[in-house]
Amino acid sequence: MFAVTAARQDASDPLSGLELGEHAEPAPPDGWTTVTVRAAALNHHDVWSLRGVGLAADRLPMILGCDAAGVDEDGREVVVHAVIGDPAVAGGDETLDPRRSLLSERHDGTFAERLAVPRRNLVPKPAALTFEQAACLPTAYLTAYRMLFDRAGLEPGATILVQGAGGGVATALILLGRAAGFRVWATSRSEAKQARALELGADQAFESGARLPERVDAVMETVGEATWGHSLRSLKPGGTVVVCGATSGAMPAADLNRVFFLQLSVVGSTMGSRDQLARLTTFLEQTGVRPVIDRTLPLTQARDGFAALIDGNVFGKVVFTL
Numbered sequence: 001m002f003a004v005t006a007a008r009q010d011a012s013d014p015l016s017g018l019e020l021g022e023h024a025e026p027a028p029p030d031g032w033t034t035v036t037v038r039a040a041a042l043n044h045h046d047v048w049s050l051r052g053v054g055l056a057a058d059r060l061p062m063i064l065g066c067d068a069a070g071v072d073e074d075g076r077e078v079v080v081h082a083v084i085g086d087p088a089v090a091g092g093d094e095t096l097d098p099r100r101s102l103l104s105e106r107h108d109g110t111f112a113e114r115l116a117v118p119r120r121n122l123v124p125k126p127a128a129l130t131f132e133q134a135a136c137l138p139t140a141y142l143t144a145y146r147m148l149f150d151r152a153g154l155e156p157g158a159t160i161l162v163q164g165a166g167g168g169v170a171t172a173l174i175l176l177g178r179a180a181g182f183r184v185w186a187t188s189r190s191e192a193k194q195a196r197a198l199e200l201g202a203d204q205a206f207e208s209g210a211r212l213p214e215r216v217d218a219v220m221e222t223v224g225e226a227t228w229g230h231s232l233r234s235l236k237p238g239g240t241v242v243v244c245g246a247t248s249g250a251m252p253a254a255d256l257n258r259v260f261f262l263q264l265s266v267v268g269s270t271m272g273s274r275d276q277l278a279r280l281t282t283f284l285e286q287t288g289v290r291p292v293i294d295r296t297l298p299l300t301q302a303r304d305g306f307a308a309l310i311d312g313n314v315f316g317k318v319v320f321t322l
């Protein structure tokens with residue numbers, strides 16, 4: 001079958017290790033099943049894998065991709081939950097299983113014609129969503145859902161700041177946050193992306209690092225070093241920064257004086273549970289919110305999608321179709 005793999009890793013030239021071509025069919029073990037992939041979304045995770053972060057070199061070649069929507073062995077339309085973990089060892093939340101992995105870390109990922117996954121990782125795809133829209137949910141939209149509705153401890157009406165408005169998680173945060181009744185402010189380095197953030201429903205958009213009209217209840221942080229200082233400075237006393245990623249670097253100055261003096265909370269967040277993915281699909285059905293797709297490409301043109309994401313030249317998700 002056709003697949004897109006990480007064949008080699010290079011921290012400074014991630015595209016050099018990307019290979020497109022024939023790959024062995026999946027062989028699902030007991031309790032697993034095969035999904036025929038109809039659409040798969042690209043995430044920064046796939047670029048990190050090519051750079052050598054989060055994917056062990058001895059597992060190469062590895063089919064990339066965390067996100068997919070497709071058809072199961074019984075012909076049902078499904079969304080694939082990307083977290084491979086055991087909820088029973090982690091108080092019912094597989095994201096807290098110390099042995100959990102994401103598709104494409106230990107098991108082949110979704111950028112292929114067919115994919116093997118545990119049966120429990122299949123969630124029904126709502127008919128109201130296209131395969132392309134549904135493929136955006138398992139990583140970026142689920143991560144945004146958990147940040148906003150589980151980890152941030154917010155009530156509707158709170159003001160949140162979303163850093164790096166153009167990103168896949170960031171656009172999801174704007175859409176879901178707005179639909180849930182938060183006042184949403186966003187930053188971006190690009191004026192065009194600030195304008196798009198307003199179109200999506202952000203109440204105000206600012207240049208990265210700009211002084212805000214007032215401090216916010218919570219900051220949603222995916223950018224890392226480039227925005228971390230601004231995130232801490234933007235919080236009200238007692239505020240929370242929820243961090244799920246660090247695209248620009250993971251070692252900013254901690255600014256501990258500010259953290260303890262203003263009694264700030266720094267909260268990590270990763271992916272979401274299968275049950276949260278199911279609730280997210282209902283949330284989209286009920287609110288009418290639909291994922292923002294920057295571009296849709298056939299999987300055979302995956303290299304172009306990777307290049308756009310690496311260049312930061314996207315607003316919303318890049319989706320591959322089969």
Ligand SMILES: NC(=O)c1ccc[n+]([C@@H]2O[C@H](COP(=O)([O-])OP(=O)(O)OC[C@H]3O[C@@H](n4cnc5c(N)ncnc54)[C@H](OP(=O)(O)O)[C@@H]3O)[C@@H](O)[C@H]2O)c1
Pocket residue numbers: 043044045048139140143163164165166167168169170187188189190193208222223226227244245246247248269270271309312
């Ligand atoms: N923990 C999890 O479960 C989880 C899940 C999903 C993603 N992530 C992580 O979250 C991060 C974002 O993921 P994504 O897929 O949304 O990535 P993305 O689409 O590449 O978004 C990154 C955004 O960050 C901003 N940015 C990048 N470099 C910057 C810089 N030097 N200065 C200021 N802003 C910068 C850009 O926003 P502007 O151009 O608008 O400024 C860009 O659009 C990644 O690191 C990813 O690995 C983690």
